[in-house]
Amino acid sequence: MKKPPGEFELIARLCAGLPRSRRTILGPGDDCAILAPSRGPQLLTIDSMVEGVHFKLKWGTPEVLGARSLTVNLSDIAAMGGEPAACVVNLAIRPGLSQAFFDRLYRGLRGAAAAAGVDIVGGNITRADQFSITIALLGEARGSVLLRQNAHTGDAIYVTGTLGDAALGWRIIEGELRAHGAARKFLVDRFLNPTARLEAGRALARIRPAPAAVDLSDGLWQDLGHILERSGVGAEIDPAAIPLSPAYRAVAGSDTAFALGGGEDYELLFCTRPRLSDAALSRRLGVTVHRIGKIVRGNRAILLGERKGAQGSVPPLTGWDQLRAND
Numbered sequence: 001m002k003k004p005p006g007e008f009e010l011i012a013r014l015c016a017g018l019p020r021s022r023r024t025i026l027g028p029g030d031d032c033a034i035l036a037p038s039r040g041p042q043l044l045t046i047d048s049m050v051e052g053v054h055f056k057l058k059w060g061t062p063e064v065l066g067a068r069s070l071t072v073n074l075s076d077i078a079a080m081g082g083e084p085a086a087c088v089v090n091l092a093i094r095p096g097l098s099q100a101f102f103d104r105l106y107r108g109l110r111g112a113a114a115a116a117g118v119d120i121v122g123g124n125i126t127r128a129d130q131f132s133i134t135i136a137l138l139g140e141a142r143g144s145v146l147l148r149q150n151a152h153t154g155d156a157i158y159v160t161g162t163l164g165d166a167a168l169g170w171r172i173i174e175g176e177l178r179a180h181g182a183a184r185k186f187l188v189d190r191f192l193n194p195t196a197r198l199e200a201g202r203a204l205a206r207i208r209p210a211p212a213a214v215d216l217s218d219g220l221w222q223d224l225g226h227i228l229e230r231s232g233v234g235a236e237i238d239p240a241a242i243p244l245s246p247a248y249r250a251v252a253g254s255d256t257a258f259a260l261g262g263g264e265d266y267e268l269l270f271c272t273r274p275r276l277s278d279a280a281l282s283r284r285l286g287v288t289v290h291r292i293g294k295i296v297r298g299n300r301a302i303l304l305g306e307r308k309g310a311q312g313s314v315p316p317l318t319g320w321d322q323l324r325a326n327d
């Protein structure tokens with residue numbers, strides 16, 4: 001199919017001078033990229049961000065959008081304990097977006113790729129009614145792979161970082177919630193500039209037996225459900241143990257609804273034998289870790305303590321959180 005020259009020019013411009021590591025034998029410019037053989041099993045994931053569904057341009061700069069579109073994929077590699085390696089990018093472009101916009105989008109994407117050691121080895125541009133960015137990311141497994149099916153009765157359940165910040169940040173930039181000053185800045189930044197927990201994932205992959213893990217893209221309750229389903233187990237979660245940031249508390253108090261149901265945090269949830277203290281585990285993973293519950297026999301999650309009445313179900317949050325369905 002013949003493409004208008006604008007698309008060829010744009011892809012050539014965006015791919016010009018892309019840095020690449022030794023693993024990339026041939027980068028963009030031919031029909032396919034060529035990669036050197038991997039030392040171990042390979043991981044492959046894909047994710048799309050669609051304008052009007054997953055983002056609005058007014059939320060942030062093109063650089064932020066470019067970086068974020070890679071981070072959501074990096075997070076899936078982190079959740080498997082892998083090392084991200086190379087990606088290909090598809091841009092569906094609509095009228096009204098300038099060349100300068102795409103230059104800036106790629107500046108953010110290239111920055112995130114360089115920081116994570118990822119080669120951008122190819123791209124495609126297509127015209128569409130809706131603007132979207134789709135990235136397929138290849139990774140390498142080093143050590144164990146962190147499968148959702150690895151959870152066992154008696155395992156402790158941990159999460160990295162703090163939860164619910166992104167759900168609040170999204171509501172703030174959408175005008176549904178009011179926040180000011182440092183708390184507002186922190187929460188919006190947590191939503192727009194998430195961090196993929198790659199180092200923590202790599203450290204988890206060195207634990208034997210291999211932990212179960214999932215990245216928190218859809219929210220604690222939903223993503224924990226994936227582990228329970230794949231492992232054939234149940235869970236008890238202590239809502240008082242769920243880590244909340246000072247900014248979260250400033251905006252939402254001790255209401256854990258956003259931490260339980262809100263997505264987009266891109267922290268890791270993992271299940272492993274409770275051999276180490278939270279502090280020791282945090283040092284090993286290079287990020288703050290909190291134990292929030294345990295794996296039990298059964299097939300569903302229950303909340304302990306004051307929210308016992310909510311057993312088995314957490315009131316779903318509406319809006320953004322329902323729009324994504326990520327692996």
Ligand SMILES: [Mg+2]
Nearest residue numbers: 076215326327
């Ligand atoms: Mg995932």
